[in-house]
Amino acid sequence: MKNVNSKEVSVLVSGPFNEPFDYVLEDKNTNFNVGQIVLVPFGKRKIVGVIIGDGTKTIPETKLKTVLKVYDLDPLPKPSIELMNFVASWYCVTRGLVLKMILSPIEAITSPDFEKVYKINIHNENEIKITNKRKLVLDFLLNLDIGKPQNDIIEQTGVSKAILRDMAKKKLIQEKKVYKTLKLNPYFLKNSKENKKNYDFLNLEQKFSVDKINDSIIKTKSDCFLLDGVPGSGKTETYFETVRTCLDQGKQALILLPEIILTTDWEKRFLKKFSFAPLVWNSGITKKKKKKIWLSALNGSAGVIVGARSALMLPISNLGLIVVDEEHEQAFKQEENVRYNARDMAIYRSTRSSSPIVLASATPSLETFYNAKNGKYIHLSLPKRATGATLPHIKLIDLTAHPPGTGKWLSPLLVGELENKLNNKEQSLLFLNRRGYAPLSICNSCGDKIKCVNCDTWLVDHRSKNILVCHHCGYSRIFENICKKCGVEGQIKACGPGVERIEEEIKEIFPKARLIVLSSDTMNNHKMLNDTVEKIKNNKVDIIVGTQMIAKGHDFPNLKLVGIVDSDIGLSGGDLRASERTFQVLQQVSGRSGRHSKKEEDKGVVLIQTFDTQNPIINAISKNNRNEFFDKELVSRQYANMPPYGRLASIILSSRLERKLEIYSLKLLKLAPFFKNVKIFGPAPAPIYFLRGRFRRRFLIKSDKNVNIQDVILNWTSKINTPNHIKLTIDIDPFSFM
Ligand code: ADP
Ligand code: ZN
Numbered sequence: 001m002k003n004v005n006s007k008e009v010s011v012l013v014s015g016p017f018n019e020p021f022d023y024v025l026e027d028k029n030t031n032f033n034v035g036q037i038v039l040v041p042f043g044k045r046k047i048v049g050v051i052i053g054d055g056t057k058t059i060p061e062t063k064l065k066t067v068l069k070v071y072d073l074d075p076l077p078k079p080s081i082e083l084m085n086f087v088a089s090w091y092c093v094t095r096g097l098v099l100k101m102i103l104s105p106i107e108a109i110t111s112p113d114f115e116k117v118y119k120i121n122i123h124n125e126n127e128i129k130i131t132n133k134r135k136l137v138l139d140f141l142l143n144l145d146i147g148k149p150q151n152d153i154i155e156q157t158g159v160s161k162a163i164l165r166d167m168a169k170k171k172l173i174q175e176k177k178v179y180k181t182l183k184l185n186p187y188f189l190k191n192s193k194e195n196k197k198n199y200d201f202l203n204l205e206q207k208f209s210v211d212k213i214n215d216s217i218i219k220t221k222s223d224c225f226l227l228d229g230v231p232g233s234g235k236t237e238t239y240f241e242t243v244r245t246c247l248d249q250g251k252q253a254l255i256l257l258p259e260i261i262l263t264t265d266w267e268k269r270f271l272k273k274f275s276f277a278p279l280v281w282n283s284g285i286t287k288k289k290k291k292k293i294w295l296s297a298l299n300g301s302a303g304v305i306v307g308a309r310s311a312l313m314l315p316i317s318n319l320g321l322i323v324v325d326e327e328h329e330q331a332f333k334q335e336e337n338v339r340y341n342a343r344d345m346a347i348y349r350s351t352r353s354s355s356p357i358v359l360a361s362a363t364p365s366l367e368t369f370y371n372a373k374n375g376k377y378i379h380l381s382l383p384k385r386a387t388g389a390t391l392p393h394i395k396l397i398d399l400t401a402h403p404p405g406t407g408k409w410l411s412p413l414l415v416g417e418l419e420n421k422l423n424n425k426e427q428s429l430l431f432l433n434r435r436g437y438a439p440l441s442i443c444n445s446c447g448d449k450i451k452c453v454n455c456d457t458w459l460v461d462h463r464s465k466n467i468l469v470c471h472h473c474g475y476s477r478i479f480e481n482i483c484k485k486c487g488v489e490g491q492i493k494a495c496g497p498g499v500e501r502i503e504e505e506i507k508e509i510f511p512k513a514r515l516i517v518l519s520s521d522t523m524n525n526h527k528m529l530n531d532t533v534e535k536i537k538n539n540k541v542d543i544i545v546g547t548q549m550i551a552k553g554h555d556f557p558n559l560k561l562v563g564i565v566d567s568d569i570g571l572s573g574g575d576l577r578a579s580e581r582t583f584q585v586l587q588q589v590s591g592r593s594g595r596h597s598k599k600e601e602d603k604g605v606v607l608i609q610t611f612d613t614q615n616p617i618i619n620a621i622s623k624n625n626r627n628e629f630f631d632k633e634l635v636s637r638q639y640a641n642m643p644p645y646g647r648l649a650s651i652i653l654s655s656r657l658e659r660k661l662e663i664y665s666l667k668l669l670k671l672a673p674f675f676k677n678v679k680i681f682g683p684a685p686a687p688i689y690f691l692r693g694r695f696r697r698r699f700l701i702k703s704d705k706n707v708n709i710q711d712v713i714l715n716w717t718s719k720i721n722t723p724n725h726i727k728l729t730i731d732i733d734p735f736s737f738m
Pocket of ligand 2: 452453454455457470471472473474475692
């Protein structure tokens with residue numbers, strides 16, 4: 001990386017700043033690299049920042065403030081700095097905000113733990129007596145270029161600290177203080193040929209895929225692969241094999257996964273395969289662990305890091321491969337602060353480190369499908385279940401012909417099949433993507449629908465806790481059966497089903513069945529989810545009622561029936577991706593059924609309850625016709641000039657002052673630019689007009705693909721003075737339209 005040549009440096013500080021500031025380095029601090037992390041005075045504060053180049057020389061040196069501290073850490077790798085610049089410019093945020101994400105956890109920088117490392121001093125020509133103990137140390141350190149931590153030497157040779165110190169004083173060995181990282185993965189230390197044997201059991205398609213990806217890893221080509229295969233087709237097994245290659249090349253691998261799939265079950269599988277644990281980066285891990293992983297990423301000792309979206313921001317210095325599993329997942333898009341899509345940015349990141357990236361999915365996003373179709377990505381297909389299992393049998397239940405009883409939600413056909421499975425001691429999963437007991441409560445007397453006080457949304461009945469909850473802001477209150485509007489008692493009725501209500505219905509029909517509800521309310525921490533997954537695997541559960549939390553990733557060998565309670569949710573209305581998303585969720589859940597059934601007679605079953613048997617999405621699912629459905633979706637997107645054909649962005653304005661917000665948004669509208677290939681819609685009240693105590697309006701900006709939509713928006717919004725009470729958020733490539 002480029003050296004900094006002068007004593008004056010420009011430092012980008014962490015925070016809402018886009019431009020760097022000039023500082024001067026103390027005399028003793030010479031020869032620094034771009035990427036070096038420093039502490040600088042900033043107003044009355046001290047802030048952490050990073051050197052991004054030589055000073056601008058626009059201010060006389062004598063007037064510049066001095067860098068307070070140069071942290072004794074490796075500089076941030078160049079790709080991390082490039083990623084920072086790119087994320088900032090793509091998503092219209094300041095570079096300092098992205099830097100803040102990269103430099104988190106900050107403790108890793110401000111208080112790393114140091115240890116002493118010794119290595120042989122080859123230039124030593126003094127005549128010093130080599131005692132036995134000294135010889136032990138020298139032999140141990142022989143050929144170890146980077147040396148060994150003090151503790152390791154003591155452990156392996158049995159010599160004391162004093163001896164090491166004395167040897168360093170006599171210049172037999174060199175002492176260096178380095179920050180503590182995690183132990184090197186065994187892969188980097190020993191030849192891993194013994195592990196090669198696993199490759200042979202893969203099927204032809206898997207091998208083909210592995211070979212293609214390996215080739216790119218070895219040739220350091222930043223190819224983007226779509227690893228496309230039905231659930232259970234062996235995608236994970238396939239990319240594990242490429243991770244192995246990456247490690248064999250002495251490089252680091254990053255696996256991004258939606259947080260809910262990153263269970264101990266996944267970790268165990270990894271451990272079994274590789275005989276070492278991956279470094280897991282998610283919201284559940286301790287600060288101490290985060291600090292170590294961050295530093296190990298930076299100094300190259302972390303072999304495999306698996307994490308939720310923020311793991312992309314880790315300063316991995318020697319990246320050789322990225323995998324984005326379940327690439328279509330919305331969880332990769334961050335919807336607060338910096339609104340970035342970790343999948344998209346991972347693709348950019350891979351080009352910076354000349355490493356390939358693998359997007360894995362059974363139901364790729366339409367964008368990815370399109371890119372694979374037109375050859376921008378390399379399409380790798382795994383068409384059948386790897387275990388030789390048959391695909392499940394999918395049947396529609398026409399709810400108009402076979403309706404549930406009044407106040408019930410399960411058709412007799414579905415109940416009958418549940419009974420079959422119970423008798424066979426097989427598991428069933430009922431899927432309903434709605435938390436709580438009922439999504440809506442109405443007063444039968446006056447017709448009032450109970451709403452949130454902070455938002456323009458309905459409160460959800462969580463009967464198990466006897467509360468009504470807003471799923472948007474978290475507001476909750478005790479459920480009292482008195483209408484706040486008309487005062488009539490005992491007339492509040494639950495409308496529609498949530499998972500708790502299905503639970504109630506099952507308990508009535510099958511009181512003896514062992515039942516479990518899986519939603520973010522019942523599984524509020526990692527341990528609980530992990531334990532439950534184990535319980536299901538060990539056949540301690542008969543029927544699972546779950547939200548999309550259970551739809552993904554898990555492999556439950558004895559699960560033979562998936563019942564989709566309400567497939568019509570999400571089919572009507574909604575946004576650009578509503579049908580794509582419904583398809584994805586339905587296919588994911590269906591894929592849980594009969595993952596290991598090899599014989600025709602114990603084939604998994606999927607029953608889909610619907611009022612609309614002609615719906616194209618449901619038909620595509622039942623006929624296993626994804627590509628045809630996606631092709632049709634693409635045609636309609638093209639017709640509407642929507643992504644991936646056109647570009648989208650939104651501007652969200654919010655304020656506690658409704659009237660002033662309206663005036664401001666009309667002012668902004670007046671300043672809207674006119675371009676032939678840019679269309680601006682709004683300001684419309686957002687679908688959730690009132691959220692967390694703030695009123696909200698939205699602009700939707702749609703343009704041709706070749707338009708720099710960021711420039712258009714930044715030019716536009718810079719023409720207006722935004723008062724403090726208004727928050728203006730730009731969302732590029734939006735996922736949420738609420
Ligand atoms: P996916 O990631 O596509 O859902 P997995 O990699 O989890 O699929 O594989 C599904 C199951 O099939 C796992 O139990 C896995 O161990 C097994 N499996 C994968 N590849 C093979 C293979 N070539 N032969 C036999 N079993 C396989
Ligand atoms: Zn609310």
